[in-house]
Amino acid sequence: MTSFKALWVTEENDNIKRQIIERTTADLPEGEVLIQVKYSSLNYKDVLSAYGNKGVTRVYPHQPGIDAAGIVAASSHADFREGDEVLVTGYDLGMNTAGGFGQYIRVPAAWVVSLPKNLSLREAMNWGTAGFTAALSVYKIVKREKITPQMGATVVSGATGGVGMMSVALLNKLGFEVTASSGKEDQYDLLRQIGAKEIVGRQALADWDAKPMSSARFVAGIDTVGGTALSAIMKSLKQEGVVTTCGNVGGLSFKTSVFPLILRGVNLMGITSAGTEMPLRRELWDLIAGEFRLDNLDLFTHECSLEELEDKMAQMKEGAHWGKLIVNMEG
Ligand SMILES: NC(=O)c1ccc[n+]([C@@H]2O[C@H](COP(=O)([O-])OP(=O)(O)OC[C@H]3O[C@@H](n4cnc5c(N)ncnc54)[C@H](OP(=O)(O)O)[C@@H]3O)[C@@H](O)[C@H]2O)c1
Incomplete structure (x- = not known):
């Protein structure tokens, strides 16, 4: 059992509260692949989840984050081994399943994509959902x-x-x-x-x-x-x-x-990215690492820590942000 930091959203008498707390991997849902998250990224859907939108997240308390890229910490599935670099976007991640705004997630193997060659974990979240x-x-x-x-x-x-x-x-x-x-x-x-x-x-x-x-x-x-x-x-x-x-x-x-x-x-x-079938999902990530590769991503990418996310989410909620935001989970 490992303890880790996560953004934690609670609901009390219709009041939504967000704080950074310590959780343990024993608190995570069942699943075949435990992933140590290195980077996540902020999307509008995360803001909805973090501010109590029941169309996105039905039940609180909750750990949001629809994107995650990291390293397999444990796996009971033959396709993934400890130490593999992987990414997860979409499906139910961060909606009703503990998401990438925690330093660990545990998910079904069917949601996990092996990081393509020529793409770093940070670049994967540069793209994100x-x-x-x-x-x-x-x-x-x-x-x-x-x-x-x-x-x-x-x-x-x-x-x-x-x-x-x-x-x-x-x-x-x-x-x-x-x-x-x-x-x-x-x-x-x-x-x-x-x-x-x-x-x-x-x-x-x-x-x-x-x-x-x-x-x-x-x-x-x-x-x-x-x-x-x-x-x-x-x-x-x-x-x-x-x-x-x-x-x-x-x-x-x-x-x-x-x-x-x-x-x-x-x-x-x-377009519905969350439900993209795995064969097309893999094909797209391979394109992203190859023919679609962008070398000017840093021109419109910002990076923040988990602690700085609160302000960034408020900006996105007001439509005052621009470009992409990567969350460095070790920052
Ligand atoms: N279907 C899917 O699979 C899928 C996947 C990802 C995202 N989405 C959705 O796609 C949308 C865009 O996602 P995103 O991550 O790019 O969001 P975003 O970063 O919040 O960007 C939305 C952009 O829309 C423009 N905008 C804001 N308020 C507006 C208004 N009232 N009227 C017209 N334009 C407005 C702004 O651009 P300008 O200021 O430049 O006009 C803003 O930067 C969101 O609704 C998101 O939920 C859907």
Whole structure:
């Protein structure tokens, strides 16, 4: 039995409280693989869990963190041995299963991915769920729909968020011209640095939604926002264009006529990273370490300790953050 530090969220008389406490590995749920977590990363879903959102975490007390990368400390499954470098993202990790904001997790072997060669534990969490979601979105556009840079330009909404920045950087790396939509003018220079050729303000993008159809500007879009951003992108796609959508910070619902679908054959593709099947999950992590590899991640990555997470979560809750945040569990 080993003791370790964890972010611990409790609920008392409808009051949600967060503190760093000592737990022991005996407190963790049953599972085949015990992992010493070296790095985690912060995602919007973690903020929801840490602030008491019952749609994400049904029962408290709870140890959040939907991402973890670390070293196998014990395994009863033949696929993993003590000392292996591994990562876990999605499934139920950090939702109702003790997550990566603790220095240890214990999970089913079916959730565990061996760290690909050419990727460090820190780099894996540099991507984390946000980056994995960007990779899944790009995969659907490029590998499944066979969209190429020669076919036209692309657009990304919520561009300064974790998924947004990774999507801009990745599309740029693959040779696409990228238009980034963002509500944060002070980050436009950074967006240009990571590969955005054009930038459109959040409101300007929403304005494209005013009419049943808009000019055909893009061959593909990655929407991370939902609401009017999604319908605006659908209306601005070219013939047979593709848009993926993964988020809802801009609205749970969206409104469009059927025109983009029946006049331009536009395809709307949903993204659900948490439930990605293991074969595709492994393929994506191999791509992340290879063809999708990004060498400019530090331009938009911050790092914090478990103790500093409280302030960072408050910033994310207010929408005041930008880029990706890695949590160094030994920091
Ligand atoms: N479906 C999945 O598998 C999956 C996986 C990961 C994440 N998600 C979801 O995808 C979304 C993005 O994730 P993330 O990690 O990138 O989140 P994030 O870091 O919080 O970024 C969200 C971005 O959306 C923009 N935004 C914020 N408030 C907005 C508003 N009221 N209206 C329009 N835009 C707004 C901001 O970008 P600008 O200021 O640049 O506009 C913000 O940086 C979240 O909703 C998350 O829960 C889904």
